[in-house]
Amino acid sequence: AQSVTQLGSHVSVSEGALVLLRCNYSSSVPPYLFWYVQYPNQGLQLLLKYTSAATLVKGINGFEAEFKKSETSFHLTKPSAHMSDAAEYFCAVTRFNDYKLSFGAGTTVTVRA
Amino acid sequence: DGGITQSPKYLFRKEGQNVTLSCEQNLNHDAMYWYRQDPGQGLRLIYYSQIVNDFQKGDIAEGYSVSREKKESFPLTVTSAQKNPTAFYLCASSIGPGQGTDTQYFGPGTRLTVL
Numbered sequence: 001a002q003s004v005t006q007l008g009s010h011v012s013v014s015e016g017a018l019v020l021l022r023c024n025y026s027s028s029v030p031p032y033l034f035w036y037v038q039y040p041n042q043g044l045q046l047l048l049k050y051t052s053a054a055t056l057v058k059g060i061n062g063f064e065a066e067f068k069k070s071e072t073s074f075h076l077t078k079p080s081a082h083m084s085d086a087a088e089y090f091c092a093v094t095r096f097n098d099y100k101l102s103f104g105a106g107t108t109v110t111v112r113a
Numbered sequence: 114d115g116g117i118t119q120s121p122k123y124l125f126r127k128e129g130q131n132v133t134l135s136c137e138q139n140l141n142h143d144a145m146y147w148y149r150q151d152p153g154q155g156l157r158l159i160y161y162s163q164i165v166n167d168f169q170k171g172d173i174a175e176g177y178s179v180s181r182e183k184k185e186s187f188p189l190t191v192t193s194a195q196k197n198p199t200a201f202y203l204c205a206s207s208i209g210p211g212q213g214t215d216t217q218y219f220g221p222g223t224r225l226t227v228l
Contacts, residue, residue, distance in 0.1 A: 009153065034216070043117075043203055043219035044156075090155060099144065099163060099210060101217055103155035 136204035143209030
């Protein structure tokens, strides 16, 4: 079974500062990992995904994530936060040819002017 | 414009009533999913369907029912047996099994409130 732990339910950053959201996974087989973003009262939008190719994955809106097998981590970063980055972010894990996507509890990001 | 639509956006229900949430996709995806979202709990899978006329229970199927009569439609009924139905409900779709890494795409959600 796969599972995901997101460290920190709330993160507050200043505009222009680094955004770092932490995700650790547990999987008995090679994982496939996703980051989604959710704005208030909206659905989830895919930011990026790791599918066993390059370990550094670039996504939309300037976000990127690095897969580290030794640390079982898939942390999401953005060098410079923008006010529009205020949202809730979810990490999710699955495996090859599996229907089931297991989500973390989410991290809410607030951006201070 | 391809995508997933959910209706209504907001839904109010009296206790003891069944309600049906609509989910339609025009992405030609085989697989469709229903999730429930509660604050601080992430998303939990209610039901999923990998092909027309077939569906499977997810982690929290009790009190819910679905049908999959058409490829593009996957309605969810919240029955009176669901003890705490107030939540945000999200529908998703993906290309389908056997397609490698199957990315799920989400609709805008329906917020259900029981009065």
